[in-house]
Amino acid sequence: MSQTPIELKGSSFTLSVIHLHHTQPEVVSQALQDKIDQAPAFLKNAPVVLNVSSLNGAVNWKEMQQAIAATGLRIVGVSGCKDDALKRMITRAGLPVLSEGKESKPQAEALPEPIVQAAEASKTRIINTPVRSGQQIYARNADLIVTSSVSAGAELVADGNIHIYGTMRGRALAGASGDRDCQIFCTSLSAELVSIAGEYWIMDQLPAEFFGKAARLCLQDGVLTIKTLL
Known part of the structure; x- marks a missing residue:
């Protein structure tokens, strides 16, 4: 039996990444809702990462976050953030700012559903x-x-x-x-x-x-x- 109440392990998860190309929350919200309506079983209440690398100009992050959350999507982090002021807003909103390697999937420190993971020795x-x-x-x-x-x-x-x-x-x-x-x-x-x-x-x-x-x-x-x- 483990001597500690928890055990922290690294694991890999597949998360959808939403690339934001518009600074208006209502426009983004409607576009997301259209996608969700097309595939509700796949996207309803889905955890997502927001990529903000394509955003140009000022964005009201609080309104953007609220608009996306209102669609039912669960924001687990933000990637592609190069603007220090935006980073501070995102951090104050309680969201982690994720760094990406070569646009690989974000890593989550959590215990997944039962996983069968193959060995990593071969291609x-x-x-x-x-x-x-x-x-x-x-x-x-x-x-x-x-x-x-x-x-x-x-x-x-x-x-x-x-x-x-x-x-x-x-x-x-x-x-x-x-x-x-x-x-x-x-x-x-x-x-x-x-x-x-x-x-x-x-x-x-x-x-x-x-x-x-x-x-x-x-x-x-x-x-x-x-x-x-x-």
């Missing part, structure tokens, strides 16, 4: 067992290969490509560090969500003719595209 992570609901597998700086099925409620995350050789019913997020050349390969596509470098479809957006079929997803001209897996 390809291979999972030979079924991925069950509530599990997350993250392949850091690598491709991810799952030779079995992925249940609904499970999540696959890879900085590289993702290959699923069983039925895919969960979520697959390839190019998690922003690599837009990554792809998703699946022999039976019934996913709750698929995403490449932040561009995503939920289940209802998957073309009906590909549902339950072998498929390959990639980005073409920045748009998520699906093709038959030959």
Whole structure:
């Protein structure tokens, strides 16, 4: 039994990053609400990081924070902040200012849901067992290969490509560090969500003719595209 009441560990989480391009809170709020209406199951009450690197001009941070929070999104931090005055406002608002490496996912010091994490020795992570609901597998700086099925409620995350050789019913997020050349390969596509470098479809957006079929997803001209897996 542990001698201390808590144990602090580092872990990795996939968070959506909202890049703000407008200083008017009501404009940002409406744009966010439109996105949430498109994918409520994915975005409702979701934890998010705000990236403010593209903001030019004065911004009323208190109003901006309130407008975003009113949509139901949970702000867990702010990145891309280069203005000292804005940093002070963000800090006074009780939010952490996050520093980014090469636009990688923010790191959170917390205990996640049950995670199956592959070893980091090779450039390809291979999972030979079924991925069950509530599990997350993250392949850091690598491709991810799952030779079995992925249940609904499970999540696959890879900085590289993702290959699923069983039925895919969960979520697959390839190019998690922003690599837009990554792809998703699946022999039976019934996913709750698929995403490449932040561009995503939920289940209802998957073309009906590909549902339950072998498929390959990639980005073409920045748009998520699906093709038959030959």
